[in-house]
Amino acid sequence: MGPSMTDLFNPSDEHLALRRMVRDFAEKEVEPQAAEYDRTEKFNHALFRSLGDLGLLGITVEERFGGSGMDPTAAVIVHEELSAVDPGFCLAYLAHSMLFVNNLQQNGSDDQRKKYLPGACSGDLIGGMCMSEPGAGTDVLGMSTTATRDGDDFVLNGAKMWITNGAIDDTTLGDIFLVYARTGQTRADVSLFLVEKGTPGFSLGQRIKDKLGMRASPTAELVFEDCRIPASNLVGTEGHATLHMMRNLEIERLTLAGMSLGIARRSIEIMNNYATERKSFGHALRDFGQIQRHIAESYCEYMAGRSYVYHTANQLKLGSSGNRVDSDGVKLYCAAMAKTVADRAIQVLGGYGYVGEYTVERLWRDAKLLEIGGGTNEAHQKNITRDLSKRLTLK
């Protein structure tokens, strides 16, 4: 047997095989379509389904419900590799496989898992998660969507904003959503519900167009008007969904940080190659100190972020919420790092960096979302500082 190839970033042979498989798929199938779907702001439904064939849509789901039964590190690997070629497509994958699928796996009942997870893992169903509203984002517990008990049903009223996979084209809703709604008077009195496309009173509001980046992932407003759903669609206990929300935000932030890693790695590869090939004043660009600074600092910051992300991923236990400082921390650090690295890549490529053909301008546009979605930088700063106030001495 040869030496083991495993390391912090691929802690087992299974992780290594997963990374190779996803990288191969990403380069052959995802990369060729990325620029076109960005430009046209379309969601590539057929490509998304092929993620189901590869077992990636239910990466953290138990095998008995159609999943691959892997851990948070595996989820980060998939996000890093897909995002290195197409962050927009990867965001649609994240909303489905982490925000809907993993959320239901962790927080749903066996009946709910049996009903929805096999279809969601195969790609027959496209899912999303509805937390944000037109009037409440960072202040998520300030949500105003309500769910009122009426006999054996709940009746939902309100609107959800910015929902990834909310619509898969201009007129078609995604298939199935986890929706947070207020079920009582206090701010924390929030419950989680499954709502299917086709439920009367559930409709598509505006399809959000002309985003700066992440244009290959569809974003929409969803509207609930006297939308009646059976009480069996309540996920977990009534009034206790803030716990589900916190649990799921940890893996969401971790995998968003994994996406940042993909953007940074690709940007470094592009600027590194370009700096070798491009000549100026009779020298390769990489001979100039200012260019060396762009490349070297980018590499070190990427490796620092990468180490932090995989260290945090290797410690995260599915279904628990225990390390909010670092799930906020990896996202706060890596989002800014990816944006800075993509920016440096544009600088190194000069005018060529500014046009689509050279990819880095798309990566830079996509990187910006990671400072907003899944929690803004300011929200992470607030959370980290609050949590650190409880442990003034660090281990």
Ligand SMILES: Cc1cc2nc3c(=O)[nH]c(=O)nc-3n(C[C@H](O)[C@H](O)[C@H](O)COP(=O)(O)OP(=O)(O)OC[C@H]3O[C@@H](n4cnc5c(N)ncnc54)[C@H](O)[C@@H]3O)c2cc1C
């Ligand atoms: C492309 C995209 C996809 C998304 N996908 C989803 C999805 O699938 N599901 C979902 O539920 N949501 C989704 N979101 C919503 C996203 O999570 C919110 O945009 C984000 O939480 C910020 O909320 P907001 O936009 O309402 O901004 P606001 O909360 O209004 O914030 C505006 C600014 O004020 C700052 N701010 C707010 N409160 C404070 C404070 N206390 N201290 C300091 N600064 C503060 C913010 O940091 C920000 O800079 C998505 C958003 C985008 C853009």
